Amino acid sequence: DAKTTQPPSMDCAEGRAANLPCNHSTISGNEYVYWYRQIHSQGPQYIIHGLKNNETNEMASLIITEDRKSSTLILPHATLRDTAVYYCIVRVGWETSYDKVIFGPGTSLSVIP
Amino acid sequence: EAQVTQNPRYLITVTGKKLTVTCSQNMNHEYMSWYRQDPGLGLRQIYYSMNVEVTDKGDVPEGYKVSRKEKRNFPLILESPSPNQTSLYFCASSSGGAGEQFFGPGTRLTVL
Numbered sequence: 001d002a003k004t005t006q007p008p009s010m011d012c013a014e015g016r017a018a019n020l021p022c023n024h025s026t027i028s029g030n031e032y033v034y035w036y037r038q039i040h041s042q043g044p045q046y047i048i049h050g051l052k053n054n055e056t057n058e059m060a061s062l063i064i065t066e067d068r069k070s071s072t073l074i075l076p077h078a079t080l081r082d083t084a085v086y087y088c089i090v091r092v093g094w095e096t097s098y099d100k101v102i103f104g105p106g107t108s109l110s111v112i113p
Numbered sequence: 114e115a116q117v118t119q120n121p122r123y124l125i126t127v128t129g130k131k132l133t134v135t136c137s138q139n140m141n142h143e144y145m146s147w148y149r150q151d152p153g154l155g156l157r158q159i160y161y162s163m164n165v166e167v168t169d170k171g172d173v174p175e176g177y178k179v180s181r182k183e184k185r186n187f188p189l190i191l192e193s194p195s196p197n198q199t200s201l202y203f204c205a206s207s208s209g210g211a212g213e214q215f216f217g218p219g220t221r222l223t224v225l
Contacts (some may be wrong), residue, residue, distance in 0.1 A: 024142075032180045034213070034214075038212075041150075041172075041201055041219060042218065042219070043117075043203055043216030043217055043218050043219055044156070044203070044214075044216045045216070046213035046214060046215070049213065081189075087155070087156070101146065101158050101161070101171070101214075102158065102172065103148075103156040103157070103158075105153070105154070105155045106155060108130055
């Protein structure tokens with residue numbers, strides 16, 4: 001079973017911020033939160049990841065709650081090209097020898113003109 | 114250009130005819146992985162490899178084999194394909210640490 005839960009779908013108006021939630025209540029101390037997105041049937045594309053602190057890059061921001069049981073991906077100014085399925089996954093770091101990756105069904109984000 | 118390549122991109126075959134889907138990365142990544150994607154089921158990991166000669170099962174390894182003889186290559190082998198292996202397959206690679214995974218373009222396999 002996936003270690004994360006996400007809403008199956010969301011809509012967002014073009015130009016507005018898209019806030020995609022993810023619940024990972026069983027996350028372990030050495031697990032990172034990663035976000036990927038997949039447009040149509042292309043290979044998933046990495047967006048951002050974090051361990052404890054909030055992170056920002058040119059694509060998005062990642063807000064992780066203090067207890068690390070949930071996080072939110074923020075696309076600050078959504079465009080039509082951001083319409084995709086967004087996956088939140090947790091993954092242990094390289095320090096362990098066990099690195100199975102489990103994707104859930106993700107959130108299908110539709111950006112509306 | 115840093116990339117993960119897969120071949121073939123599309124394949125139609127028949128039940129029982131052995132096939133290999135190749136995956137190659139040019140980023141000197143230690144970690145490589147295979148996923149399959151089916152409607153409504155998201156991406157499911159088949160096998161992964163932490164480094165050369167080190168492979169391990171993911172969530173759905175039945176009916177698949179892999180090998181990692183070289184760092185850059187991680188072929189997926191279907192010894193006796195069956196129709197339930199009809200799917201979209203992705204290969205991915207990442208560096209050590211908390212590295213992001215780079216995904217290939219996908220291989221759409223149909224087994225008749």
